[in-house]
Amino acid sequence: MGITVSGISKRFGAFTALGDIDLEARPGEFLALLGPSGSGKTTLLRIIAGLEFPDTGTVAFDGVDVTNQPITDRGVGFVFQQYALFRHMTVADNVAFGLTVRKRSTRPAKAEIARRVEELLDLVQLKDLGKRYPAQLSGGQRQRVALARALAVEPRILLLDEPFGALDAKVRKDLRRWLRELHDRMGLTSIFVTHDQEEALELADRVVVMDHGVIEQVSAPEAIYNDPASAFVFDFVGESNRLPVSVRGGRAHFGGHAFDVATDGTRDGDATLFFRPHDVEIVGAGAAALPAVVSLARPRGGGTRIEARIEGREAPLELDYTGDAPPRPGDRIGVRPLRARLFPAG
Amino acid sequence: MSATPAPAHQRATAESPVARIVLIGVALAFLGLFLLLPLIAVFAEGLQRGIGPFLDAIVEPDALSAIRLTLTVAAISVPLNIVFGIAAAWAITKFDFPGKGLLITLIDLPFSVSPVVAGLMYILLFGSSGWFASVLADQDMQIVFAVPGIVLATIFVTFPFVARELIPLMQEQGRDDEEAALSLGASGWQTFWHVTLPNIRWGLLYGVLLCNARAMGEFGAVSVVSGHIRGETNTMPLHVEILYNEYNFVAAFAVASLLAGLALVTLVLKSVLEWRFDYHRGGTGH
Amino acid sequence: MTATGASLGSTAIEGKLRSPARPYGKKRSIMPGFGITFGFTIFYLCLIVLVPLSAVFVRSAGLGPAHFVDVGFSARAMASYRLSFGAAAAAAAVNSVFGLLIAWVLVRYEFPGRRLVSAMVDLPFALPTAVAGIALTAIYAPNGWLGQYLEPLGMKVAYTPLGVVVALVFVGLPFVVRSVEPVLADLGHDVEEAAASLGAGRVDTFTRVILPAIGPALLTGFALAFARGVGEYGSVIFIAGNMPFVSEVSPLLIVTQLEQYDYAGATAIASVMLVASFALLLVINLIQIWSRKRMAA
Numbered sequence: 001m002g003i004t005v006s007g008i009s010k011r012f013g014a015f016t017a018l019g020d021i022d023l024e025a026r027p028g029e030f031l032a033l034l035g036p037s038g039s040g041k042t043t044l045l046r047i048i049a050g051l052e053f054p055d056t057g058t059v060a061f062d063g064v065d066v067t068n069q070p071i072t073d074r075g076v077g078f079v080f081q082q083y084a085l086f087r088h089m090t091v092a093d094n095v096a097f098g099l100t101v102r103k104r105s106t107r108p109a110k111a112e113i114a115r116r117v118e119e120l121l122d123l124v125q126l127k128d129l130g131k132r133y134p135a136q137l138s139g140g141q142r143q144r145v146a147l148a149r150a151l152a153v154e155p156r157i158l159l160l161d162e163p164f165g166a167l168d169a170k171v172r173k174d175l176r177r178w179l180r181e182l183h184d185r186m187g188l189t190s191i192f193v194t195h196d197q198e199e200a201l202e203l204a205d206r207v208v209v210m211d212h213g214v215i216e217q218v219s220a221p222e223a224i225y226n227d228p229a230s231a232f233v234f235d236f237v238g239e240s241n242r243l244p245v246s247v248r249g250g251r252a253h254f255g256g257h258a259f260d261v262a263t264d265g266t267r268d269g270d271a272t273l274f275f276r277p278h279d280v281e282i283v284g285a286g287a288a289a290l291p292a293v294v295s296l297a298r299p300r301g302g303g304t305r306i307e308a309r310i311e312g313r314e315a316p317l318e319l320d321y322t323g324d325a326p327p328r329p330g331d332r333i334g335v336r337p338l339r340a341r342l343f344p345a346g
Numbered sequence: 347m348s349a350t351p352a353p354a355h356q357r358a359t360a361e362s363p364v365a366r367i368v369l370i371g372v373a374l375a376f377l378g379l380f381l382l383l384p385l386i387a388v389f390a391e392g393l394q395r396g397i398g399p400f401l402d403a404i405v406e407p408d409a410l411s412a413i414r415l416t417l418t419v420a421a422i423s424v425p426l427n428i429v430f431g432i433a434a435a436w437a438i439t440k441f442d443f444p445g446k447g448l449l450i451t452l453i454d455l456p457f458s459v460s461p462v463v464a465g466l467m468y469i470l471l472f473g474s475s476g477w478f479a480s481v482l483a484d485q486d487m488q489i490v491f492a493v494p495g496i497v498l499a500t501i502f503v504t505f506p507f508v509a510r511e512l513i514p515l516m517q518e519q520g521r522d523d524e525e526a527a528l529s530l531g532a533s534g535w536q537t538f539w540h541v542t543l544p545n546i547r548w549g550l551l552y553g554v555l556l557c558n559a560r561a562m563g564e565f566g567a568v569s570v571v572s573g574h575i576r577g578e579t580n581t582m583p584l585h586v587e588i589l590y591n592e593y594n595f596v597a598a599f600a601v602a603s604l605l606a607g608l609a610l611v612t613l614v615l616k617s618v619l620e621w622r623f624d625y626h627r628g629g630t631g632h
Numbered sequence: 633m634t635a636t637g638a639s640l641g642s643t644a645i646e647g648k649l650r651s652p653a654r655p656y657g658k659k660r661s662i663m664p665g666f667g668i669t670f671g672f673t674i675f676y677l678c679l680i681v682l683v684p685l686s687a688v689f690v691r692s693a694g695l696g697p698a699h700f701v702d703v704g705f706s707a708r709a710m711a712s713y714r715l716s717f718g719a720a721a722a723a724a725a726v727n728s729v730f731g732l733l734i735a736w737v738l739v740r741y742e743f744p745g746r747r748l749v750s751a752m753v754d755l756p757f758a759l760p761t762a763v764a765g766i767a768l769t770a771i772y773a774p775n776g777w778l779g780q781y782l783e784p785l786g787m788k789v790a791y792t793p794l795g796v797v798v799a800l801v802f803v804g805l806p807f808v809v810r811s812v813e814p815v816l817a818d819l820g821h822d823v824e825e826a827a828a829s830l831g832a833g834r835v836d837t838f839t840r841v842i843l844p845a846i847g848p849a850l851l852t853g854f855a856l857a858f859a860r861g862v863g864e865y866g867s868v869i870f871i872a873g874n875m876p877f878v879s880e881v882s883p884l885l886i887v888t889q890l891e892q893y894d895y896a897g898a899t900a901i902a903s904v905m906l907v908a909s910f911a912l913l914l915v916i917n918l919i920q921i922w923s924r925k926r927m928a929a
Contacts, residue, residue, distance in 0.1 A: 051359075051825050071828045078829040084822035088844040088926065098830030101840070133926060153830055359824045361834065366741055373737040374749065376730045380802055381755050384767035387777060391770050430676045437669040449673070451917070455681055458909040460863025462883035463902045466890065467684035470691050470899065477687065502680055524663060534664030556757065563760025565866035570887060583762040583866070590766050590870065599770075602763040609758035616758075617751040 001062050001156035001189050002027045003048060008057035010043055010213075017043040019213045021057070030183050031191045032204035036236065040213040041193045042161055048191065049159050050074045061157065077150030077188075079160040083142045085134040091145050092117050092130035098153035120148040123182075140171040147179075151186070158183070160192035164199060176203055197237050201225065209233050231343040234274040241317045243273040247342060255312040257290055261340045270345035275337040277305070278320040282333050289334030292317060294327045308333060388606045392599035403589075403597035404604065411577045412585035412601070415493070419568075419581060420561040423500040427557055428550070431508025435546075436538075439516040440524065450513065456505040464502045465570025468495055491573030496581065499567035504557045511553030512546055519545055548623050552616065559612040563605055685906070692903040695896055704900030712882040713904070715793055719881070720861030723800030724808075724854045731808025731853060732846075738809070739816045753809050756802055761866025764802055769870045772798060791873030796881060799867040804857030811853030815846045848923030852916055859912040863905065 003025040010018040018040045025031045033041035046052040048059055050071035058067045066074055086094050095117045099108055108116065121127050124144040134142055143163065150158065163179070164172040180203055183190050194200050200207045201221040209216045209224060209232070217229035228234035235242065245252040247268050252261045254273075261273065283289050292308035295316055299305075304326035307316040317335060327333050361369070392400050403409060434453060438446060456464065471477050472489035482489060489495045523545065527537040543550075565583040572579045580588065582605055589598035692700060703709070737743075738750050756764065771777045772789035779790060789795050819842065827837040843850075865883040873879040880888075882905055889897040 049829065051829070071825070072831050072833060075831075076829065078826070080822045080826055082820070082822060084820065084826035086823060086826075086841055086845070088847070097827070097832070097840075101827075101830065101832040101836045135926070149826075149830065359821065359828050359834075359837070369733065370737050370741055370743055373730070373734045377734065377749060377752060380798075380805065381752055383771055383777070384764055384802065385755065385759070387767040387770045388763055391767075430673065433669040433676075434673040436665060437673050440663045441666045441670070443670070449677075451913070452677060452681065455685070455913075458859050458863075458913045459685070460865065460883050460902075460905055460909070462865045462886050463688065463863065463905055464684075466886060466898055466902050467687055469890065470687040470895070471684055473895075475895065498680070502684070505680055521663060528662055528664075538665075559758045563758075563763070565760060565762040566864075566883060569865075570890060583760050586762050586766065595770075598766060602760075602766060605760045605763045609755065609760070609763075612758040613751050613754055616754065617747070621747070 003157065003189060003191070004058075004060040004063070005044070005048065006058050006060075008044070008047060008054045008059070010040075010047065010052065010054050016213050018047070018054070021213075021215060023208060023215065023218070025189055025191060027062075027189055028187060029189055030180065030203065030205045032200035032207045033191060033193045033210060034195070034197060034200040034207050034237075035210035036195060038212075039210040041195075041208075041210045044210070045159055045161055045191060045193045048157075049076050049078050051078070075153065075155055075157075077153065077155035077158040079143075079146050079150050079158070079163050081162045081165055083134075083146040083166075085142060085145060085149070087134055089133075090130060091126065091132050091134065091137070092121070094134065094145055095120050095130075095148045095152050097149060116152065120152055123151070124148040138171075139167050140175060143167065143175060147182075156189060158188045158190040160190065162194060163192055164194070164196070172199075179203070201237070209236065211236070228274075228341065231272055231274065234341060234343070239277050239318060240274050241277065241319075243275075243313065244345065245271055245273045245342070247271050252340075252342065254290065255310070259289060259336060261337060261342060266342040266344060271342045272345055273337070273340050273342055275340035277318045278322075279337060279339040280319050281336040281338055282306070282319060282321055282323075282327065283336055285332035285334055289336040292333055292335050294329050294331045294333060297321075297326055297328055308335065310335070385606060388599055388602050391595060392603040394599075395596050399596050400600045400603070403594075403600035406597070408577050408580070409582075409585060409597075409601055412580045412582045413604070415496070415578075415580065416562050416582045418493070419497050419500050420558055422497050423504060423561050424554065424558050426501060427504055427508050428554060430505070431512055431553060432550070434509045435512035435516050436542075438513055440521055453509050454506050456502050459502075461499075461503055461564065461566030462570055464567040465499050467502075468498050468571050490571045491575070492579060495571035496568050496579065499571045500561050500564055503564050503567050504560045507557035507560065508550065508553035511549050511556070515546055515549040516542075548619055552619055555612055555615055555619075559609060562608055688899060688902050688906060691895070691899045695900060699896065700900050700903075703894075703897040704904050706897075708876055708880075709882070709885060709897075709901050709904075711877040712880050712885045712901075715796060715879065716862050716882040716905075717908070719793060719796040719800055720804075720858050720864075722797045723804050723861050724858040726797070726801050727804045727808045727857050728850055728854045731805055731857075732812055732850060734805075735809045735812040735816055739813060753806050756804075756806050761803065761864070762870070765799060765867040765870035768795075768799055768802060768867065772871060790871050791875075791879065793872075793879055795871040795873065796868050796879065799871050800857075800861040800864055803864055803867050804861050807856040807860060808850070808853035811849045811856065812846055815849040819845050848919055851919050855912055855916045855919065859909060859916070862908060862912075 003023075005021055005023040008018055008021040009016070021040075021044060023044075033045060035041045043052060047054050050066070050069060050073075054067065058065055060066060061074070071078070086097065089097070092114075096113050099113045099116065102108075107113075117130065118127075121130055124147055126141060126144055126148070129137065129141065134145065137145065143166075164175060167175065176199065182188075192203070201224065204221060206218060207221055207224045208218045211232050217224060217233045219227070219229070224233065225238050228237060231242075234240050243254055245254045247253070247266050247270075249268070250260075251258045252271070252273055281289075285291055290310055292310045294306055294308050296307040297304050300320075303320050303322035306319040306321050306327065308319055309316045319335065321327070360366075392403075434449075438449065469476065469490050472482060472495065473479065476490075489498070523541050524537050527541045528534075532540065562581075563583060564581075565587070568581055569584055569587070572581070572584055574580060574584060574588065576588070582601060586598050586602045586605070589595075589601065692704075695703070734749075734753065738746065738753075769776070769790055772779045772782070772795060774780065774783045774788070774790065776790065782789060787794075789798055823841055823845070824837055827841045832840065863883060865881070865887070868881050869884055872881060872884070874884055876885075882901055886898045886901050886905075889895075889901070
């Protein structure tokens, strides 16, 4: 089932949570809404779910306008950040809830409900825990109960609000992979909210990066990382160094030093230069590069992470060195960004 | 409330504005009928013949003596219960010992005893045919149908107030502050005075407030042990009863107004503690 | 339903970081004052509460079983129990409904004067019962503020068992409101939203999700209001009419018998009431243990 969001805006008092959002999720797609807190990602998810209503704009499922339909009638599965399990019900009763509240005419028979619950618990690998109460489960188990409960009503759309936020790192990774498989197997269209870029890049077909209530970029994970559409995305996704420079005649100037970068038609004037720690060449001092003094060098991954101070910038640059003879603290080096991006200042 | 109209939908799970207004309306109507109306009635009935008879009823000698006795009883029983409350809370929250749960339950016990039964207990102990009757007769002492009995009964009904306010509070605060003070060389008394007391002061005040309100307003227990001697063993609530039973309604409600005023002051101070100092208590008071 | 958030300026933050009290079993403590505080607590508890209470039971035991049943369960005493327990149950039931509604309104809705209303809920804790009693009588007496309009409709409130219920509604209301309020406030919006996302309407959500979640608190409030109602004296005697067999509550019967120097009768009835109170106390504790066990997260 496809989801089309057009022209959505939402204000809470004087605070603009969302400003004119357009977004499309294709049938079967797994979409991540990524952004810092306050970026509006959760509000957007809640509007798609029908938990919140937009001030302007429409939400459509497969072309059918559902903007004014309450969540009760939308038939979406929603997994809450803290799971929102019913504490006074057993796991099985939690999962069965969506079926037992149906109108008598559409409600499955008791035996059928029990069978479906059994099936779902099997699916989320909680077969023997149906009689337990949520308080007796681990965080990862609760998460899966929440998922089984949401899936019980056979939604075509699954919405998840920070689904792994409350779990520890190990459980998080396992659940992630498992959730992706589930999504593919059941032919769902899923959208999940996260502030964890690793999660978004690993799990989603496309990542929607949001900031201050607007969408900065919608792309496949590789493109988000390799081809950020804005300074914000470059900064937010992955590690990066930023340097205020001025562009003149196809070269970037910083503190009296000039170096070659792809200016991509950036007009002359002030700009911000971004480059990733591994996208640099470290050369000897004096070469046509940014002069820097190594302040820290420690092994990391297969190479060495170097922190180097440059004049006119408070925070040191973060650089990766993969060669055999890493520079040592105190060494003078030249830094030459290989793949850098310029974004106009302001 | 803002002047701009609220959007048609706020939250998906909120009641419609109409339902909301109806629910608020029913709640307010119930409170108005059962709580506010009686409160208004007290003052209105007291003032129905104007301010003159109202004041006369209050400055009349028997009324003044009832006020004096009520203040005296509160001045004895409240401090005793403060000392007990602090001691009990200290023992229970700073130390571990078996039977702690039972002790807490026993401290709460007076709340579930009818005030009349509370009064009866002391009659069975100190009355003319009580356990200690002969001892008291030898000493020419009278406890029931006299001020000491009133004090005892008042202490009983207000017994748990301070303790049950302090125990959860001190439990939550733990012992780290006290241990820190002791490790810095403070004596036990200094630790209590400079570390514990400042930490619990609002909770203590809260408990004292409720304790005092009940001490001054207690009727059933005091009524049983008082003997109803006018000008001697009548507290304000008992004085109200006597005036009322004598069909002296204006005077009865005038003295009752004083007690209602005390209740209002208590509520205001309690609210101030809750709002200004953000002191919330859990569970229920009595 | 524990006391939380004694946030008083800077101590609030420190308070959050502090570890809770040590578990049982740590015998030695550097904390001073155990002997004196524990000793005083036990002494005072015995002096004020335990010895006097035991006097009631010892005196009752002295009556002998036959005599005890005779006076403790006489027809008049039975009628008074029926009234005290019946009216207390009815009042607690009324309070459960309206107390829940008031707690709901206070927790969920913003409206002008909400804080004032919240403060007013505690009035019955602060207003002396005798004052409440005469005020309610002034309102519901046949010629009273409301009584004069109810009388022609055939509704007699004051001087009937209904009057007893009205007085007990007054004294019991805050117990329910204050029991339910914190639990309702703790109950997250997300649980309701989850129910909605699974297709439950507001009625289903209330009856199947909210009510069971606050059920133990509501039961506790009911039990507290009921326990208070059973022993209530001051607010009741003015409005009750005090007719033996009809509108005479048990505490009043005790007082009446004391006035006639019938200590045996008074003591027997007091014992019955004490046993009932302790049973109620046990029930309240069991409710809380049960709910804590099941829903502790």
